Amino acid sequence: MKSLKIISLTAMVLCLSASLAFALGAGVGRDGTIAAKRGKAESLQQLIDMYDVSSCVGCHPNNHEDWNESPHARSIYGTGRAAATMITAMKNGFMSWDYSGVESTKDIKIEHWMGCMKCHLPQLADATDAVAVELADTLLEWYDNAIAAANNPKDKKAVETSTRLAETLTSLNINCLICHNRNAITHKWTDGYPQHDTVYGYNDGDHMDDQFSKSKRSLIMNEAILCGQCHGLGPNLELDNPTQCATAYGSYLWAYQAGGGQETCQDCHMRKSGLGHKMVSYSNKTMQEMAVDFEVQAYASQWLDGSTLRPKTIVNVSMVNRAGHGIPDG
Numbered sequence: 001m002k003s004l005k006i007i008s009l010t011a012m013v014l015c016l017s018a019s020l021a022f023a024l025g026a027g028v029g030r031d032g033t034i035a036a037k038r039g040k041a042e043s044l045q046q047l048i049d050m051y052d053v054s055s056c057v058g059c060h061p062n063n064h065e066d067w068n069e070s071p072h073a074r075s076i077y078g079t080g081r082a083a084a085t086m087i088t089a090m091k092n093g094f095m096s097w098d099y100s101g102v103e104s105t106k107d108i109k110i111e112h113w114m115g116c117m118k119c120h121l122p123q124l125a126d127a128t129d130a131v132a133v134e135l136a137d138t139l140l141e142w143y144d145n146a147i148a149a150a151n152n153p154k155d156k157k158a159v160e161t162s163t164r165l166a167e168t169l170t171s172l173n174i175n176c177l178i179c180h181n182r183n184a185i186t187h188k189w190t191d192g193y194p195q196h197d198t199v200y201g202y203n204d205g206d207h208m209d210d211q212f213s214k215s216k217r218s219l220i221m222n223e224a225i226l227c228g229q230c231h232g233l234g235p236n237l238e239l240d241n242p243t244q245c246a247t248a249y250g251s252y253l254w255a256y257q258a259g260g261g262q263e264t265c266q267d268c269h270m271r272k273s274g275l276g277h278k279m280v281s282y283s284n285k286t287m288q289e290m291a292v293d294f295e296v297q298a299y300a301s302q303w304l305d306g307s308t309l310r311p312k313t314i315v316n317v318s319m320v321n322r323a324g325h326g327i328p329d330g
Contacts, residue, residue, distance in 0.1 A: 040127055062276070066275070074173060108136050121172055184220070195214070199214070232329075
């Protein structure tokens with residue numbers, strides 16, 4: 001009976017503690033985030049300005065240069081193909097589904113985009129639904145003018161419009177502040193929310209920047225979970241209409257790490273490869289050589305085709321995945 005009373009008392013204390021935490025506001029610091037301080041972005045330009053990283057370049061030129069060559073710097077636009085795929089996801093996806101509530105671009109809300117933008121532009125969640133509409137219209141206008149310019153390079157208006165809109169779409173990306181601020185803390189009710197005046201990395205202290213005057217250590221900056229927020233466990237089941245794209249983090253956890261693997265995403269894609277903030281994958285020769293072992297055996301022979309000897313080449317190819325996750329992904 002005594003142990004039961006102790007258990008009951010402990011449970012009561014835990015419940016009271018939890019109630020008090022929520023009464024005081026679970027996740028203290030939510031009101032100090034970039035989005036909370038600036039309010040929801042009401043246009044694409046406001047969203048771009050909200051996560052502007054121009055002040056980072058002066059002190060971190062090499063990192064910025066590396067990042068600028070990475071896919072993260074063009075997470076929506078890509079080479080143009082990614083932007084076209086966004087249009088396909090829109091037209092053949094939520095604009096064609098019976099219960100999405102979308103008949104034209106004016107009906108599009110932030111939630112409709114998150115199947116793509118959860119990873120390609122997570123900060124879109126910090127914008128109003130008007131921005132979701134503007135993004136859709138911008139993509140469509142860019143595409144129409146890009147096609148017109150490709151068909152007629154002398155169409156000055158189409159060339160200028162497609163170029164201008166491509167620059168806007170390229171400015172919407174995964175930049176310094178997404179990794180070093182917005183997504184730098186995963187367990188916000190225990191570790192707090194990322195603050196508007198702080199950059200997160202490996203050290204605590206002052207940060208020589210008028211806008212971001214503080215530097216704090218992120219518990220996940222050197223951990224694969226930082227990347228896993230976008231690079232996926234599989235289906236995004238929290239969405240009303242789940243989608244599946246990236247699964248690298250899932251196979252990393254359940255196959256590689258569960259089998260005793262010790263490397264993180266950052267170890268391979270940044271440090272060992274020497275690629276730093278480029279963080280590329282299959283498009284880079286160094287990453288290809290690190291990820292896959294090839295063995296090719298080839299020899300000549302002959303075979304009898306009826307009564308005729310014909311030449312024959314036999315090729316045996318062995319490919320072994322040395323990456324910390326399944327490939328390809330995404």
